[in-house]
Amino acid sequence: MxxxxxxxxxxxxxxxxxxxxxxxxxxxxxxxxxxxxxxxxxxxxxxxxxxxxxxxxxFLCVSDFQAECESFVSEQTKKEPKGIKKLKASILAYIKYFIEYPGIFDLFFITKGGDFGNKQQIIDVISNSLDRVCNIDWEYCLKHKIILETDIELLKTQLRYSVIGLLILYLNRLTPKLYSEFITQANRLIDSELGIKYENLNDAMKDEQTKIQNSIISVNIG
Amino acid sequence: MxxxxxxxxxxxxxxxxxxxxxxxxxxxxxxxxxxxxxxxxxxxxxxxxxxxxxxxxxFLCVSDFQAECESFVSEQTKKEPKGIKKLKASILAYIKYFIEYPGIFDLFFITKGGDFGNKQQIIDVISNSLDRVCNIDWEYCLKHKIILETDIELLKTQLRYSVIGLLILYLNRLTPKLYSEFITQANRLIDSELGIKYENLNDAMKDEQTKIQNSIISVNIG
DNA sequence: TAAATATAATTAACGATGTTAATATTTCCA
DNA sequence: TGGAAATATTAACATCGTTAATTATATTTA
Structure with a gap:
């Protein structure tokens, strides 16, 4: 047996x-x-x-790919200083993963849920894909009060939606047409979302924010 | 002939x-x-x-559907007072249109650009779909300095991405599972995005913002 | 070890699909 | 009214996912 x-x-x-x-x-x-x-x-x-x-x-492949994606992001961002900067780098690496494997993006977000029998396990993996990839960063920011508990859920949700929308429009060759422009958009998007509650931030995050916004705001993920 | x-x-x-x-x-x-x-x-x-x-x-149908969507939104929001409130209502109506016709959403955002020969005309229609639907509202807000010229492009872009991401995740039956929850998310998303530059707003918009945030922040689009 | 049985792998087949080539039909003008 | 041109239809082909029937292999029993 x-x-x-x-x-x-x-x-x-x-x-x-x-x-x-x-x-x-x-x-x-x-x-x-x-x-x-x-x-x-x-x-x-x-x-x-x-x-x-x-x-x-x-759809047995979904979990495998999610794990692979997490490794990829972890590898790409290991040199980044922890905090907002690493969080941003993680999101950019996440985006890069799907740019590299557009077929996996299709599998995750384009293919209808009904096609794989609406298996809740898989739905959860996909829904929380970005959150899990950035989990360490979120927790770090929370622990060090860089991001407030009251803001974090909204932030996660906004980023989830925006990143998927950004990728959809680019990967389906709609807009923007140039990769460089796409990266600019990605950076702007993340900066903007992470800056949403700027006026509510404590000093630790204001410091980080200032540093980020004073630097050229385009992190090259190529 | x-x-x-x-x-x-x-x-x-x-x-x-x-x-x-x-x-x-x-x-x-x-x-x-x-x-x-x-x-x-x-x-x-x-x-x-x-x-x-x-x-x-x-894909000859795309332009027709976009026009239809614009009419739909216009009809649904004609009673709203102009300004931020109408802008929000327009976005919600836009979302409702695609909830009602998920097939059209597929056609617009899921189907690969390559499938219709990357016709630039169609790409443009789809890319600027939301912008065009809200065009009157954007112009009104700009004219009355409710939204600043410097912020408007970022706002449009953010909203475009977020709304598409929100719809993708819901329509593909991933998350959220309940329609009511979806509507809550949609409201939160729009409120949050439109509030991005709160500290930069002039008095006209601060007034609007306050009014919105004091009201129950869920506009029923059903 | 040989025969019987169970298991696993393959081919055949069905009803779909998009598209093209060969026919059949209709329209129109001399 | 005949014949040419345009238009519509059927036939055919190579795909697709899936199931049933068939063959090959492995395992168990006598």
Missing amino acids: KNKELQEKRMKGYFIQATKEILKSEGIKAISVRNIADKAGYSYATLYNYFKDINDLV | KNKELQEKRMKGYFIQATKEILKSEGIKAISVRNIADKAGYSYATLYNYFKDINDLV
Whole structure:
């Protein structure tokens, strides 16, 4: 019985790995049972011995990608000084991750919830994706009273919405047309959102704010 | 020659009308050449005598829907007193339009730009969709110095991104789960964005702001 | 070890899809 | 009225997701 489980897990792994590769390189439009099975080295019908349907398979990848995204952001921002500056860098790195893998962005935010049976677990992962990526930063800012408890939920929500909107418009090739302009927009957006409650901030954050706004306000994430 | 043009225009009209009906009722996933042609009362191949392909047809609908959206918002907000309050009501009505016709939201923001050959005209319509809907309000606020010239572009941009992000997360059934909660979020979002530069506002807007914030901050758009 | 059984993998098939090529029909003018 | 031009339709092809039938493999039993 143990062998069987192991083998089944391995088989599933092959298909999941193949699906992830396709999602990353060619995007969700290139996903097909035959395509996945090809890459996994099996016939397309074999897939159905291990997965209910293609969506079941596709969305098993979500958690994996979220973890990968968190690692990516962590790696990209490890040199940043903790606080608002690192928070901003994390958000920019988060954006960069999806620019690098637009197929994963599609999977997270474009593909309809109904397509994967509205699984609550996956919905939660996606909904809180940015929050989790920035979790350390939020907690640090809270602990050191850089951001007030009363403001933090609104901040998180605003940033979540804005970042997704920004990415949607850029990735779907609507606007802006240039990458450089997009980065400028991203910076402006984050600065503005994080500055929302400027007049309510305590001294610690005012210091940070001043420093940020005096520097050239464009952090290169390229 | 004149007859021919007229007839061609009529034929195109039949297909466009059919496409619009399907987009509104069943959404873009229900779009197919056979489906459209059925509704138009012709064979599916006839469609190709008048349109290059199915995307060409689908995206001819964009401008029509934008105009319709503008009318909808105008109608919904005609009783509101001009200024910030009407601006907010317009944004909420804009949101309501897409809640009512999620298929049109898909068409505007989800469907990839590449799918309709990156036509700049259509890209512009979509990119500036919210701005145009609120155009009268922005101009009024500017004229009466309720919003400063220096802030207006940032405000527009922020709102554009936030509103799209909000709608994406809700329409794809991720979060929030309840419509009432969604409306609360929408209100909070708009209030927060429009209050961004509170400390920079002149008296006219401070008055408006105070009034808004003293009232229950939830405008029912249902 | 050989036969019987259970399991896993594959091919065949169905109803869709978008699009093109080959036909059939209608329209219009000499 | 005949024939040319325009227009509409059916046939066909290569895709797609999914299921059923079939074959190959592995496991168990005699």
